Amino acid sequence: MSAPQKVVLAYSGGLDTSIILKWLQAEYGCEVVTFTADLGQGEELDPARKKAELLGIAPENKIGRAFV
Secondary structure: OOOOOEEEEEOOOOHHHHHHHHHHHHHHOOEEEEEEEEOOOHHHHHHHHHHHHHOOOOHHHEEEEEOO
16 A cells, blocks of 8 residues: 555644644655634634644645534
């Protein structure tokens, strides 16, 4: 099986998903797209998006949708 070229990661901005984000980039050398869902937590979304950017995620690869 070949390594993935692009991965979509359900990203919360927490320690676990931040570590797996960097692991995916290092282990597979793939492009990571983050998905952060708005489940009503509001103020927690912006820090998660900023953290994804600090970890090397391009702005166009950050996805967020409102489900509330």
